[in-house]
Amino acid sequence: MKDVNFRNGDAKTAIFGSEEMLQPSPVDKIPDGPTTPQIAYQMVKDETYAQTQPRLNLATFVTTYMDDYATKLMNEAININYIDETEYPRIAVMNGKCINIVANLWNTPEQEKWKSGALAIGSSEACMLGGVAAWLRWRKKRQAQGRPTDKPNFVISSGLQVVWEKFAQLWQIEMRQVPLTLEKTTLDPEDALKMCDENTICIVPIEGVTWTGLNDDVEALDKALDAYNAKTGFDIPIHVDAASGGFILPFLQPELKWDFRLKWVLSISTSGHKFGLVYPGLGWVIWKDKKYLPEEMSFSVNYLGANITQVGLNFSRPAAQILGQYYQFIRLGFEGYKNIQYNCMKVAEYLHEQIGKMKPFVNYSKDVVNPLFIWYMKPEYAQNGKWTLYDLQDKLKQGGWMVPAYTLPENIQNYIVMRIVVRQGFSRDMADMLLNDINNAITELEKLEYPTPTRIAQDKNIEIKGSVFTHTGSCKKK
Numbered sequence: 152m153k154d155v156n157f158r159n160g161d162a163k164t165a166i167f168g169s170e171e172m173l174q175p176s177p178v179d180k181i182p183d184g185p186t187t188p189q190i191a192y193q194m195v196k197d198e199t200y201a202q203t204q205p206r207l208n209l210a211t212f213v214t215t216y217m218d219d220y221a222t223k224l225m226n227e228a229i230n231i232n233y234i235d236e237t238e239y240p241r242i243a244v245m246n247g248k249c250i251n252i253v254a255n256l257w258n259t260p261e262q263e264k265w266k267s268g269a270l271a272i273g274s275s276e277a278c279m280l281g282g283v284a285a286w287l288r289w290r291k292k293r294q295a296q297g298r299p300t301d302k303p304n305f306v307i308s309s310g311l312q313v314v315w316e317k318f319a320q321l322w323q324i325e326m327r328q329v330p331l332t333l334e335k336t337t338l339d340p341e342d343a344l345k346m347c348d349e350n351t352i353c354i355v356p357i358e359g360v361t362w363t364g365l366n367d368d369v370e371a372l373d374k375a376l377d378a379y380n381a382k383t384g385f386d387i388p389i390h391v392d393a394a395s396g397g398f399i400l401p402f403l404q405p406e407l408k409w410d411f412r413l414k415w416v417l418s419i420s421t422s423g424h425k426f427g428l429v430y431p432g433l434g435w436v437i438w439k440d441k442k443y444l445p446e447e448m449s450f451s452v453n454y455l456g457a458n459i460t461q462v463g464l465n466f467s468r469p470a471a472q473i474l475g476q477y478y479q480f481i482r483l484g485f486e487g488y489k490n491i492q493y494n495c496m497k498v499a500e501y502l503h504e505q506i507g508k509m510k511p512f513v514n515y516s517k518d519v520v521n522p523l524f525i526w527y528m529k530p531e532y533a534q535n536g537k538w539t540l541y542d543l544q545d546k547l548k549q550g551g552w553m554v555p556a557y558t559l560p561e562n563i564q565n566y567i568v569m570r571i572v573v574r575q576g577f578s579r580d581m582a583d584m585l586l587n588d589i590n591n592a593i594t595e596l597e598k599l600e601y602p603t604p605t606r607i608a609q610d611k612n613i614e615i616k617g618s619v620f621t622h623t624g625s626c627k628k629k
């Protein structure tokens with residue numbers, strides 16, 4: 152029987168002495184009445200209490216560590232909506248400064264005071280904007296020539312991130328995939344050109360392929376495309392999806408030409424919230440020049456002492472990330488970014504070397520070109536062992552680590568791999584702890600007398616974790 156006076160509680164009631172702590176959290180219906188902020192806070196906080204620690208999540212590319220001042224700045228700007236430029240004109244200017252800085256990191260030739268680019272929620276929105284611009288430019292040209300515009304296509308490797316499937320579906324633009332193979336681990340320029348025709352709006356190489364961590368060779372593609380365009384009379388451009396590489400290459404491989412130094416690279420996108428070192432969600436897309444950004448996509452404002460161009464799929468969006476990005480640029484400078492990316496690379500190389508020495512494993516590629524890499528099981532282990540990489544993933548999860556196992560894309564889908572992304576906040580010491588945990592997990596898995604359920608599923612052609620295993624032990628993605 153409920154003692155109303157005692158149980159109803161008030162502001163003095165201890166959180167864990169309250170009635171709410173005996174109730175399940177709301178699932179379908181809004182609660183009838185209010186509760187104290189302390190109790191509401193505790194309930195929401197506790198619901199995520201048992202989750203992996205963000206910095207032990209080696210699956211994500213997205214920033215999980217920023218310093219206290221960055222966090223303070225971003226928290227202080229949490230109530231600012233970027234779109235309200237009239238109220239917050241300084242933030243629009245700050246956004247323009249970030250676009251300028253990113254454009255110059257990528258060697259833009261544009262001479263305007265404010266470079267042509269746009270803020271995005273992440274690479275996904277940034278890729279979409281780059282893709283739409285390419286499509287509108289192609290369409291305008293075709294219309295002027297009186298040619299049909301109903302069958303646009305773009306060319307990309309099968310190592311594409313899901314955003315490009317979305318782009319193809321949402322804008323109804325055919326996606327032509329150049330298959331990756333064990334021999335051709337990145338986009339082959341000649342194979343890409345074989346898929347091009349007069350309806351190709353752009354080719355999309357990737358710097359920091361999500362599945363493998365490798366880089367497509369944009370310079371070789373640009374060279375081959377230049378000859379192709381000259382021969383055919385087409386002017387197919389390149390949009391570089393540099394979701395990760397956009398903030399790695401300028402610091403660690405400044406001599407590598409993958410950016411606006413190349414003739415046919417007209418737009419580039421990246422995630423400010425990956426190696427741009429800002430909490431989610433932030434992306435950037437930059438065009439080589441104003442003339443490549445179709446007017447239909449831009450909204451100009453002239454009340455900021457200059458013309459600032461606004462482009463985006465979203466309207467309202469948080470401004471805090473812009474402050475976070477600008478803070479990082481000032482706080483770290485070129486040298487500071489270089490130091491962090493260098494350390495990430497060194498830790499990734501160390502892990503790559505150590506994992507490559509472990510008896511059951513082979514690294515997918517010899518080199519580490521971005522601070523992430525994948526490995527798979529040696530064929531004899533994959534065929535005779537009692538466990539799979541999915542079992543290792545589960546074991547590591549017990550220690551708080553998230554190290555994902557997955558199958559590679561079409562053509563190489565027989566390979567189950569594991570991936571580690573090293574980000575700011577992951578030190579050499581933590582790498583040693585992880586290696587220790589991997590070694591312990593392997594020792595335990597090696598002691599198994601019977602195959603694990605994933606191993607049995609693999610042998611019996613049972614669907615597991617989004618893949619269908621065949622009798623031969625290979626598997627294909629559903």
Ligand SMILES: Cc1ncc(COP(=O)(O)O)c(C=O)c1O
Binds near residue numbers: 276392394395434
């Ligand atoms: C190559 C590539 N493109 C696009 C994206 C999408 O990025 P975002 O999560 O910033 O939207 C990713 C994310 O991992 C990626 O790796």
